[in-house]
Amino acid sequence: MVVRCALVFGLLGLFQATLGPLIPLLSDRQHLEPATAGLIVTGFFGGSLVSTAIGGALSDRWARGPLYVVCAVLLLGGLVLFALPLSWPLPLGAVVVAGLGFGGLVLIINAVTAARGLAHVNLVNGAYGLGAAAGPALVSLTHGGYLFAVVAVCLVGTLPLRLAAPAAPPAHERLTVGPTLLLFCALLFSYAGVETGLSSWEATQLRAHGYAPDTASALTSLFWLGLATGRLLVPLVTRNWTAVRLLVTTLLACAASLTLITVDVSAPTGYFLLGMFAGPVFPTTLAWIAATLPHPRRVTAVVLTVAMLGNSVVPTVIGFGMQATSDLALPLFVAVAMACCLGVVVALSRTQRVASRE
16 A cells, blocks of 8 residues: 555656746746746645645545545546646646645545654655656656656556545544644745745756756756655664754755755755755654644644645745846745744744643
């Protein structure tokens, strides 16, 4: 089951990672401003947010069965539509449909694998990063087009996927919204802005550095390859580390790596290092949540919904910010979101120390 989940997540990562490299190509093809073409990222994660929120409100029985099937069909339909030579804004509608399927699948698979432990959730999310690393390179070779139809066919091959979801809490128990949950939501909202902001606008920033469009799209794979590397190395390198120590260390390392992407020669290396250090943040946060808060499935749904909101909102803000300033200003905008992540981790650490004394 874990292997099948990893295969599905690899395909999900492949599609999501193509959106950023497609922005300059779509902008040229449809004669759009880059920020307008970047709305495909907003639309995709907007659809994901809706399905994640709906999935969190459903019972485990519905999540294991009908929701998974509906989300898979929506993703397949969106992929096929996006593969067609449609005029704007029809491609935007296609990615919204794909996002509706994507969000539900991410929720279901993350909830199931997180319940099985840190190693499983890192393995599956590592597979997501490996698929994402392949996406930009394939875009540079195919310029989109039939790539998404091929992804749809591969996704069909992973079905049907039988999932054994974690046990749900009794029906009378309700999830209470406390300071700790709100802080975890703020952390994943900000982190989603870091990850999606970098992956969405990396190709645009590399073009501003002077890289050719196809080269810039292919180099986007380095960020996702680094992301997969970081997640797969966590169980080996940081076995006895606490979540706080791991998150603070990786976020500080990300901040240092941001300086590398400000220089054209070192930018590709900087993106790989950013991916490697940012990679552990998401699965480590999920593991920290599971060890801290009750009702893991419901909490996972809440924080993933907020993360999808971050995926949708923050890259759009960054895109219009770059349009108003410079395409080379990406590190500055990402640094703001990264500082928010670090501040929230420190606040969570203090909150838990106070709670442990009481």
